[in-house]
Amino acid sequence: MNTVLWIDESATGSRHVYLKDGPERLQVLFAASLSVAFELLKAHSIGAVLVHLPIADSNAPEVLRQIHDEGCRVPVVLYEPAGGAVSKALELTQGGAFQYVSHPVKPEELCELLSVAIRHHGLHREAQRDGKTEQASSRNLLVGSSGPMREVVEIIDLVANRRSTVLITGETGTGKEVAARALHLSSSRSGSRMVAINCAALPDHLLEAELFGHTKGAFTGAINARVGLFEQAHRGTIFLDEIGEMPLPLQAKLLRVLQEREIQRIGSSEPLSIDVRVIAASNANLLEAVANRRFREDLYYRLNVVALRMPALRDRPSDVPELAEHFLRKIAEHEPAWRKQLSQQAVDLFLKYSWPGNVRQLEHALESACALSGSRSVLYPGDFDLPAEVHASEFGSLSSLDVPESGINFEELMTGIERRLLERALAKSGGNKARAASMLHMKRTTLLSKFKSLEVCA
Numbered sequence: 001m002n003t004v005l006w007i008d009e010s011a012t013g014s015r016h017v018y019l020k021d022g023p024e025r026l027q028v029l030f031a032a033s034l035s036v037a038f039e040l041l042k043a044h045s046i047g048a049v050l051v052h053l054p055i056a057d058s059n060a061p062e063v064l065r066q067i068h069d070e071g072c073r074v075p076v077v078l079y080e081p082a083g084g085a086v087s088k089a090l091e092l093t094q095g096g097a098f099q100y101v102s103h104p105v106k107p108e109e110l111c112e113l114l115s116v117a118i119r120h121h122g123l124h125r126e127a128q129r130d131g132k133t134e135q136a137s138s139r140n141l142l143v144g145s146s147g148p149m150r151e152v153v154e155i156i157d158l159v160a161n162r163r164s165t166v167l168i169t170g171e172t173g174t175g176k177e178v179a180a181r182a183l184h185l186s187s188s189r190s191g192s193r194m195v196a197i198n199c200a201a202l203p204d205h206l207l208e209a210e211l212f213g214h215t216k217g218a219f220t221g222a223i224n225a226r227v228g229l230f231e232q233a234h235r236g237t238i239f240l241d242e243i244g245e246m247p248l249p250l251q252a253k254l255l256r257v258l259q260e261r262e263i264q265r266i267g268s269s270e271p272l273s274i275d276v277r278v279i280a281a282s283n284a285n286l287l288e289a290v291a292n293r294r295f296r297e298d299l300y301y302r303l304n305v306v307a308l309r310m311p312a313l314r315d316r317p318s319d320v321p322e323l324a325e326h327f328l329r330k331i332a333e334h335e336p337a338w339r340k341q342l343s344q345q346a347v348d349l350f351l352k353y354s355w356p357g358n359v360r361q362l363e364h365a366l367e368s369a370c371a372l373s374g375s376r377s378v379l380y381p382g383d384f385d386l387p388a389e390v391h392a393s394e395f396g397s398l399s400s401l402d403v404p405e406s407g408i409n410f411e412e413l414m415t416g417i418e419r420r421l422l423e424r425a426l427a428k429s430g431g432n433k434a435r436a437a438s439m440l441h442m443k444r445t446t447l448l449s450k451f452k453s454l455e456v457c458a
Helices: 034-043 060-069 088-094 107-129 134-141 147-159 176-186 204-212 248-260 286-291 297-303 317-334 344-352 358-372 388-395 410-428 433-439 444-453
Strands: 002-007 014-018 025-031 048-052 076-079 099-101 166-169 194-198 237-241 277-282 306-309
Touching: 002 034, 002 107, 025 034, 025 107, 034 060, 048 060, 048 107, 060 076, 060 088, 076 107, 088 099, 099 107, 134 176, 147 176, 147 306, 166 176, 176 194, 176 237, 176 277, 194 204, 204 248, 248 297, 286 297, 317 344, 317 358, 344 410, 410 433, 410 444, 433 444
Parallel strands: 002 025, 002 048, 048 076, 076 099, 166 277, 166 306, 194 237, 237 277
Antiparallel strands: 014 025
16 A cells, blocks of 8 residues: 655545545545655655645745655655646646646546556666666567667667657557657656657647647636646657647647747747657658648658658568567466467468558457467467468468478377368358368267367367
């Protein structure tokens, strides 16, 4: 159970707060003054600090500075429900606050924010304790040792600590956001946040509000002021996915942000200076979009300072087995009962397939197979919902089958062929075992016996 120090001049005592959505529990220690808060910081192991503003005789930056002067190294969240000046959020995050909340929110929302702060701090502390460098963490995200992936890693190493904007291109599912996170973790900005947004997922007016924030009353429904993603990413990284879908008027505003390094909330005339590294991504041909006047040419060149192309999975087939093992371990971490391994036949099948959906398709195929294969620990070709011609190609080489000089494991080969025939018959019969037995000219009881002995998922 994590302990939070809640500084509020109207508070007394301590109590437990249970998160509304989740198993985590926070123990809250209340302090009615800074002097009491500093005593509690020394006496207890505190996971995060929440300051309910205002505090008498101290403004927000002074409170934050005093907390840090006391040696507090945990996240500090500042909560001012009455609302602060537009520029205050930037000032406080620059001063080391984890978050500044300038509008009324429910207690459970504050608790969720504190839990996020605690988790973020815990991960960073764990990495330091284990002696892991940020660069090592980023390498763990980029799975594969093929030539194309080595080029990706080399580019990330070269530009990680530069301020240059990066444009990541590649087909859908190649891992563009993973590359962006690896770039962020490898950089000197890794101690700050990386925020991500899909530019195609929101209507134009909402996308602008999400990126730049808005003042109270800026438009219908703007009940409170809102900090935009650019402000939240101050000293960190912002990832703009599907940048080609951004509307032209908003592209002009983004261009100004990149040029001037400042933003304006909707409804405000007060510019805010920001220090943000911008990474954009697109699976569309942006040069073609420029030619068709759907994307600004000046913005394209401003974004494409460093070009990083993620290779399609078909262009790095040697990485497929390594990726498959990576995803199987990842699945087992969340679902221990699904701890599986691939049969050699399944690996061979994977290497023959072109994977048009790239890494994302491979991950989903493995997750589906783990869920539908029951208690078996080994995954076979029939467990994967791939096109019929891919499975059929497994049998195309039988006519030219030969015995190599080094010999062959006859039992293993014949067992594999038999299993695949049973799997294909079951698939063609739509799961009807009697029909599958008829197609193979055998009794239904014989079919069921073979299913059991060969560990075929029936």
